[in-house]
Amino acid sequence: MRIRNEKDLEGIKKISEVVALVLKEMKANTKPGISTKALDDIGRDIMISYGAHSAPYSTYKFPGWSCISINEEIAHGIPSDKKIIMEGDLVNIDVSAELNGYWSDNASSFVVGEDIHKYQPLADASKDILMKAINNIKSRVRVSAIGSLIETEARQHGYRVIKNLTGHGVGKKLHEDPEIENYCNYRNTARFKKDSVVAVETFISTISNYVATRPDGWTLVGRNGGYIAQHEHSIIVTDDKPIILTQID
Numbered sequence: 001m002r003i004r005n006e007k008d009l010e011g012i013k014k015i016s017e018v019v020a021l022v023l024k025e026m027k028a029n030t031k032p033g034i035s036t037k038a039l040d041d042i043g044r045d046i047m048i049s050y051g052a053h054s055a056p057y058s059t060y061k062f063p064g065w066s067c068i069s070i071n072e073e074i075a076h077g078i079p080s081d082k083k084i085i086m087e088g089d090l091v092n093i094d095v096s097a098e099l100n101g102y103w104s105d106n107a108s109s110f111v112v113g114e115d116i117h118k119y120q121p122l123a124d125a126s127k128d129i130l131m132k133a134i135n136n137i138k139s140r141v142r143v144s145a146i147g148s149l150i151e152t153e154a155r156q157h158g159y160r161v162i163k164n165l166t167g168h169g170v171g172k173k174l175h176e177d178p179e180i181e182n183y184c185n186y187r188n189t190a191r192f193k194k195d196s197v198v199a200v201e202t203f204i205s206t207i208s209n210y211v212a213t214r215p216d217g218w219t220l221v222g223r224n225g226g227y228i229a230q231h232e233h234s235i236i237v238t239d240d241k242p243i244i245l246t247q248i249d
Contacts, residue, residue: 001171003195003236011102012171012197016234016245018050019104023095024248026066030112032087036068039093040079047097055096055103055174062218067094074203074211074220074228075165088116090123092230096174103174105199106246109229119227125157126204126229133202139194139239146192146200148184154204162203162228164210165220170234171197192237197245201232 003009022043029042044065047054056062062076069077069092070085077083077092085091094107109123132153133146154161161182169176178190182203192198208222222228236243 001169001176001197002193003197008102011100012104012236013245015052015097015099015102016104016106017248018047018052018099019095019097019106019234020246020248022046022066022097023093023106023108023246026093026095027108027110030085030091030093030110032085032113034085035081036070036077036079036083036085037081039068040064040066043095050099052097052099055098055105058098059174068092069094069219072221072225072227074162074222075230076218076220078216078218085112087113088119090117090119090227090229094230094232098174101172103170103172104234104245105170105174105232106234107201107230107232109231119229121157122159122204122206122227123229125154125159126202127231129153129157129204130200130202130231130233134200134233134235134242134244137192137198137200137235137237137242139192139237141192143178143180143190143192144184144186144188147181147188150202151183154182157204160205160207160209162205162209162211162222165201165203167199167201167232169196170199194237194239196237197234198237199232199234201230204229
């Protein structure tokens, strides 16, 4: 979407604050021994308290209010009482929601407790690359240039990128144009537009370049195995540095 008036601006700011708060509180409660269903319930209760609606639950009938993925799971992990988080796990929480007709998206990968499996460098790389990408986005910049930056940075850190998951426009719907790939797609001639709202995501991988879906129909894993860290912010594009709407986390 593009911000066209004060109502749009206030609407997208409000839902972004809610989404960021949900993610922050879910991360704060992610400790060894807690189930992913219990974490999802925390997020659900906060959304309800603000009158917000889970985007994956309401739009795609996802069996949870947020996506919680552990270790080799890349995205769309289903919350479950049987999935218990352990010390050293790499956890990804992806929160997206709607409020008063506006949508926002925010995600983070992080290590729980002590980094006994040495996932922290991967998580750090994903976060750092996302922020570098965001800081290079402004109006008229080619979307493919940001994809190129993300892929180049990943390689310099010794990692790969997932090529069949993308960032996206957001605002009036959960997924809008443009698609923001994690690699340089020269066929993508789109440019970022001033006052547009986009969700920029990094999918940084140890081995795989593509994802596959598990038999549950939702959970994504690397086709060639390995691990992945994802970070995501919703931003407003300007003529200078973008406004990061979900910065609270």
